[in-house]
Amino acid sequence: MHLSDADKVRIGGGLVVVKEPAGSGGPVRRDPEVVAKVSEMLGRIEREGLDAVLRYAVELDGYEGRSLEVPAAEVARAADQLPASLREALDAGADRTRRFAAMQRARLVDFEEEVVPGVVCGQRFIPVDNVGAYLPAGRFPLLASAFMTVGVARVAGVRNVVSATPPSLNGRPHPAVLYAASITGADSVHAVGGVQALAAMAFGLLDGEPADVIVGAGNAYVAEAKRQLYGRVGIDVLAGPSEVAVIADDTADAALVASDLLAQAEHGPTSPASLATTSERLAREVPRQIEKQLAGLATRDIAGAAWRDHGSIYLVEDRETAAQVMNILAPEHLEVLAEDLDWWLEALRNYGSLFLGTWSTVVYADKGMSGTNHVLPTARGARHTGGLSVAGFLKQVTYQRATRESTRAQAEPTVAVSDFEALVGHRDSAQLRLDMIEAPK
Numbered sequence: 001m002h003l004s005d006a007d008k009v010r011i012g013g014g015l016v017v018v019k020e021p022a023g024s025g026g027p028v029r030r031d032p033e034v035v036a037k038v039s040e041m042l043g044r045i046e047r048e049g050l051d052a053v054l055r056y057a058v059e060l061d062g063y064e065g066r067s068l069e070v071p072a073a074e075v076a077r078a079a080d081q082l083p084a085s086l087r088e089a090l091d092a093g094a095d096r097t098r099r100f101a102a103m104q105r106a107r108l109v110d111f112e113e114e115v116v117p118g119v120v121c122g123q124r125f126i127p128v129d130n131v132g133a134y135l136p137a138g139r140f141p142l143l144a145s146a147f148m149t150v151g152v153a154r155v156a157g158v159r160n161v162v163s164a165t166p167p168s169l170n171g172r173p174h175p176a177v178l179y180a181a182s183i184t185g186a187d188s189v190h191a192v193g194g195v196q197a198l199a200a201m202a203f204g205l206l207d208g209e210p211a212d213v214i215v216g217a218g219n220a221y222v223a224e225a226k227r228q229l230y231g232r233v234g235i236d237v238l239a240g241p242s243e244v245a246v247i248a249d250d251t252a253d254a255a256l257v258a259s260d261l262l263a264q265a266e267h268g269p270t271s272p273a274s275l276a277t278t279s280e281r282l283a284r285e286v287p288r289q290i291e292k293q294l295a296g297l298a299t300r301d302i303a304g305a306a307w308r309d310h311g312s313i314y315l316v317e318d319r320e321t322a323a324q325v326m327n328i329l330a331p332e333h334l335e336v337l338a339e340d341l342d343w344w345l346e347a348l349r350n351y352g353s354l355f356l357g358t359w360s361t362v363v364y365a366d367k368g369m370s371g372t373n374h375v376l377p378t379a380r381g382a383r384h385t386g387g388l389s390v391a392g393f394l395k396q397v398t399y400q401r402a403t404r405e406s407t408r409a410q411a412e413p414t415v416a417v418s419d420f421e422a423l424v425g426h427r428d429s430a431q432l433r434l435d436m437i438e439a440p441k
């Protein structure tokens with residue numbers, strides 16, 4: 001998530017590169033080795049079914065069980081293994097995420113209206129039947145992911161929600177992930193991660209019901225599996241390794257900027273973080289703060305590598321240039337630590353989710369504490385889409401009905417167009433109706 005040479009030409013002057021990944025050639029592209037490996041795995045799972053899923057679970061995640069479904073008793077016991085403070089925090093995140101999703105659902109309205117006299121058209125939002133929700137838990141168990149996927153699918157009214165999560169705690173799923181899946185209403189939880197989990201859900205190998213839509217974020221293998229399965233199933237969005245970008249003016253605090261950048265860099269060594277600032281002071285102080293904070297961070301090996309290999313800082317001459325930089329980078333998360341937040345809300349166009357001002361920050365939303373969804377587009381996907389929401393589980397369909405009296409209004413122009421196209425079957429279908437209304441009763 002840094003500017004390519006072509007991007008810099010588009011921006012013109014007014015920009016100084018303070019830091020970029022060494023040897024950068026532009027935005028990160030898909031790794032061909034990941035693409036090939038995922039393709040091979042999907043092919044094998046499709047041919048060999050559950051046997052191949054189990055083999056990959058053993059090979060990649062050291063899974064030792066026989067059946068992948070986590071028994072209901074183990075899911076129920078999970079609550080007892082967690083401190084009350086964690087359960088309360090998870091309950092709060094699940095509830096707020098559900099509430100915001102319900103607010104969004106209330107604003108997606110069915111309607112019908114007359115388009116021309118006698119012709120009434122309508123729109124309906126219908127939930128999909130089967131959802132496969134991926135709950136990432138390779139490096140860290142991301143507990144709020146169940147709120148964003150399972151919980152929001154439930155608000156949408158999905159009938160069957162299957163979930164899958166890697167067996168990353170001594171060969172079993174993490175009890176806290178199981179608790180999050182159960183409070184959000186998953187129909188079943190399966191101890192399987194990565195490509196094999198997404199394939200198993202898409203092909204219906206876990207509960208006999210092929211998913212209509214698979215959702216959830218994950219590492220580069222997870223994002224690539226969803227990309228390759230798209231078409232056969234629906235997906236939410238390509239939500240790969242987490243990204244963060246910060247816009248800061250001279251009112252911002254360097255320690256806060258550095259901390260917010262590192263908070264997402266610690267997701268993995270390929271997690272990008274970027275700063276665009278109008279302040280020379282911040283351009284000097286933030287890199288120092290990052291080094292200082294890294295020294296005391298338990299995740300410094302991951303966050304340090306991410307910052308070194310995928311971090312960038314741009315010193316820009318004015319706020320318009322900062323907005324232009326971010327609209328090109330289209331980051332997953334974008335924080336604005338600057339004055340005049342309404343101006344930024346208007347100027348910024350490409351982001352997964354926007355965090356306006358000091359008191360709103362990415363990590364709150366990561367845990368469901370603000371209510372917005374944390375499954376968001378990465379790798380510039382925010383140029384063309386937002387993140388997962390209740391709409392991701394709904395099909396926006398249309399219908400129509402028409403009166404006998406309105407026949408001419410539709411049939412006559414249809415005949416004219418069909419004649420020109422030489423689509424005689426189309427012509428006949430319309431003409432027959434004209435003949436019907438003209439025939440003596």
Ligand SMILES: NC(=O)c1ccc[n+]([C@@H]2O[C@H](COP(=O)([O-])OP(=O)(O)OC[C@H]3O[C@@H](n4cnc5c(N)ncnc54)[C@H](O)[C@@H]3O)[C@@H](O)[C@H]2O)c1
Binds near residue numbers: 140240241242375378
């Ligand atoms: N963009 C978003 O909305 C968003 C939201 C949450 C999390 N995330 C990202 O999710 C990711 C979670 O990654 P993670 O790795 O910790 O967990 P994960 O659950 O995504 O991946 C773990 C799985 O990866 C598979 N895997 C690992 N190495 C492999 C290999 N060499 N070949 C094939 N498969 C392999 C394993 O099967 C394992 O089960 C992070 O990068 C985080 O930034 C993104």
Ligand SMILES: N[C@H](CO)Cc1c[nH]c[nH+]1
Binds near residue numbers: 143145217243374
């Ligand atoms: N930042 C991630 C989305 O990119 C979501 C998350 C959950 N917990 C921690 N982080």
Ligand SMILES: [Zn+2]
Binds near residue numbers: 263366
């Ligand atoms: Zn995060």
